[in-house]
Amino acid sequence: MMEKSDNGLTITTITTNTNAAVVxxxxxxxxxxxxxxxxxxxxxxxxxxxxxxxxxxxxxxxxSTTTSTFT
Structure with a gap:
């Protein structure tokens, strides 16, 4: 996504979401x-x-998996 405001600043934001990791x-x-x-x-x-x-x-x-055996 590319946005340009009136004050001459150019802000580029890139978001990638892969396998629960956010960059x-x-x-x-x-x-x-x-x-x-x-x-x-x-x-x-x-x-x-x-x-x-x-x-x-x-x-x-x-x-976590817990297995209990009752005899």
Whole structure:
């Protein structure tokens, strides 16, 4: 899923669910462009910052079986 908001931030969220393990990867890319104009000189600076956060949650299910014999 790709969403873009009005403030220029692009947020990409990928969710994968396999065998009770949930992996969520969120990447936020921020692009800042600064233009400075002086006499007959134009300088353009572009800064791109990418932050990636990965969270892994693993669910474990334990099954216990007890057998009793009465005589």
């Amino acid at each position: 969520v990867v969120a990447a936020v890319t921020t692009t800042t462009t600064t233009t400075t104009t002086t006499t007959a000189t134009t300088t353009t600076t572009t800064t791109t910052t990418t932050t990636t956060t990965t969270t892994t949650t693993t669910a474990t299910t334990t099954t």
